[in-house]
Amino acid sequence: MKDLFLEGTIETLYMVSLSTIFSLLMGFPLGLLLVLTEKGGIWPKPQFNKVLDGVINVLRSIPFIILMILVFPLSNLIVQKSIGTTATIVPLSIAAAPFVARIMETSIREIDRGVIEMSQSLGSSVGEIIKYILIPEALPSIVSGITLVIINIIGYSAMAGALGGGGLGDIAIRFGLYKSGEKHNMYIALIIIILLVQSVQFIGNRIMFKIDKK
Template sequence: MEAANLISYLSELVDLVLPSLWETLYMVFFSTLFAIILGLPLGIILVITDKGHIWEKPKLNRTLGLIINMARSLPFIILIIAIFPLSRLIIGTTIGPTAAIVPLSIAAAPFVARIIESSLKEVSWGIIEASISVGATIPQIIFKVMLPEAMPSLVLGITLTVINILGYSAMAGAIGGGGLGDLAIRYGYQRFQTDVLIAAIIILIVLVQIIQSIGNMISRKLDKR
């Protein structure tokens, strides 16, 4: 391939891929944000209502755990179709990256809740007990003791969540969600343009590596041990 033709080909490929990349980043960022907003309080409640913890509520704990497990058991492709009406109610449409944020957030929230729960349970009970002994309130124990102590683990958990949402966003492309998944399906599969499919795969792999590296770096900086 001549240099001029190669440059023209790469330019066309970049023009094709770049908008889809921005759509994917847009979906992943806001879906992660909303999933944390939904999942963080759920994870905290799961921990503090557990047997022997600072706000023991066994029935609430079991009920909430059951609901979260049920939500996690639904395959994402089924979930995204099941909540089309909610997407239409909130966004006004079921097509496009913005509409995909609704099911992405809801699908990731139970996962975030379990990540938060797992991280907070790693906090030494001795530290919590010491806070109780000096008269700390439940909100103070949660936000000034448990969350700061669990932060390195939480960062790694959120990193895993972002990577999962990235994979979900590619799946959302199968039903009009936009992004790199939609690009790979429309061009790589339906039009047999293997180069576009390979480009989408490479970008997704690079994104995962970057996200994981950033998460590991932040976690190491926050780890005081």
């Protein structure tokens, strides 16, 4: 069982790491667009903003277990399998991306509007405002949000174990919940998951405090 828990931990870290990267790649642009294209934004596209906002709300409303089942065909198309550790990365990324978008949106909205308006008055382009104002000013809040995203993905990865997603969740269910007299395996998996969450929170807090200049 020691080797099994080690393998499960590695699988969980593998799923969480790649899912975080892919969700950030999808969610960051969406969050930026939500702010940039809103009415009164620096690149106003009200109709597009309304559609994008609706799509993100719909995706956030779908429970992860149901979403995982819905994207089985997509997982199979991308990785040639619908269940397993690698296949689970697809629904994990899709589930986390809208959350990343909302975090990005909220973080940017915390920026003093006067700073943005001053940059516009100086003739800064949209790209320059994003690069030199929005991202740097919102970075501490973004880091805090990413920490929450990673913790959520860890939780989602554990739920994925119920559908053959692999990792610690799979071990907790197969060798703890469903195996008579082996409930302690479920508790061991739970303890490892808690330690992972606490580690992520600790590292995220340290990074946030280090870069926060306020």
